[in-house]
Amino acid sequence: MTTNWMRLTVSALAICASTSLAFSQSLDELVAAAKKEGSLTTIALPHDWCGYGDVIAGFKAKYGLEVNELNPDAGSGDEIEAIKANKGNTGPQAPDVIDVGLSFGPSAKAEGLIQPYKVSTWDTIPDSAKDADGYWYGDYYGVMSFEVNTDIVKDVPKDWADLLKPDYANAVALAGDPRSANQAIQAVYAAGLSAAKGDAAKAADEGLKFFAELNKAGNFVPVTGKAASLAQGATPIVLRWDYNALADKDTLKGNPPVEVVIPASGVVAGVYVQAISAFAPHPNAAKLWMEYLYSDEGQLGWLKGYCHPIRFNDLAKNGKIPADLLAKMPPAEAYATAVFPSLAEQNASKEIIAKQWDTVVGASVAK
Incomplete structure (x- = not known):
């Protein structure tokens, strides 16, 4: 069963430091211990993703810690592999924290790769978006969209089926490798959900068939689509989360003009989760870092980057969201039909898409 988290009602509960903070540690003690360590190592956090540039800067300014940023363009699968590869490594290549697609949280827990920690705002995170034992917790979400360079694409596609038209020859790219990157996996799933008319059980298979057809038609460009390739015309249509597309639109400042389209069907919302490496x-x-991300300041930092923070309902209920931030977001009706795949649905689709991409689609996506 899918859940539309945009309609969740979250009770406004008092935030008590005793709720978590390493289960006994006060915030002051945690700050002192963190400063003694001196730095934090992150991975896969491009500055234009969800406003992470400003979020990282805010954390550094607030606590005076250095942030060692590994491989900003890595996918969720790469993050998990980085933990595995550095189990006994205390050097700069060992990530402390990860930000991964929802389905990667439970699997990382099952493999013993992450450790539990409940932030002080734990009670304001919806239960359906966190592990009950604190191993992983939702941080933000957006929906899959079409990012379109309208200098090149004059007839902007409105739905997934449109992408198969001859008008879009050598135009359509994923924003990652669907064998490992959550964003790309969810794009394939979304296309399939549209083709399957909302049947989640068929979405992964139908998504692979859709991309096989897209590739056969010559419309699929097998490279990772980014703002630069979009602007250069190499990938004039990129399938990516709306917050990334909207951030690109700001960055490019009309050169070229960009239109961000939320498709008419197959509107898939993707939740990303945070976790701390077990090592x-x-x-x-x-x-x-987790305390900062789940504070009001950190959550609003993500909203500035066009993401819906996981504590959005709690912040809204308590009047903590500035009107100017809300005004910059797409209208609420654009998200009205958004589907939030369950963990079971995500795990099943990831297994099919990642393993069968090569045989069904046969296009290796270059970085």
Whole structure:
């Protein structure tokens, strides 16, 4: 069963430091311990993703810690592999924290790759968006969209089926490798959900068939679509989360003009989750990072980057969201039909898409 989290009602509960903070540690003690460690190592956090540039800067300014940023363009699968590869490594290549697609949280827990920690705002995170034991927790979400360079594409596609038209020859790209990157996997799933008319059980298979047809038609460009390739015309249509597309639109400043389209069907919302590596060289800095991300300041930082923070309902209920931030977001009706795949649905689709992409579609996506 899918859940539309945009309609969730979250009770406004008092925030008590005793709720978590390493289950006994005060915030002051945590800050002191983190400062003693001196730094935090992140991975796969491009500055234009969800406003992370400003979020990282805010964390550094607030606590005076250095942030070692590994491989900003990595996908969720790469993050998991980085933890596995650095189990006994306390050096700069070992990530302390990860930000991964929803389905990667439970699998990382099952493999013993992450450790539990409940932030002080734990009770304001919807239960359906977090592990009950604190191993992983939802951080933000958006919906899959079409990012279109309208200098090149004059007839902008409105739905998934439109992408198969001859008008879009050598035009359509994914924003990652569907064998490992959550964003790309969810794009394939969304296309399939549209083709399957909302039947989640068929979405992965139908998505692979759709991309096989797209590739056969010569419309699929097998490279990772980015703002630069969009602007250069190499990938004039990129399938990516709306917050990334909207951020690109700001960055490009009309050169070229960009239109962000939420498709008429197959509107898939994607939740990303945070977790701390079980082998984190800087565990206290990692916990402090989580405290910052789930504070009002951190959550509003994501909203500035066009993401819906997971505590959105709580912030809205308590009048903590500035009107100018809300005004910059797409209208609420654009999200009215958004589908939030369940964990079971995501795990099943990821398994099919990642493993069968090569045989069904046969297009290796270059970075």
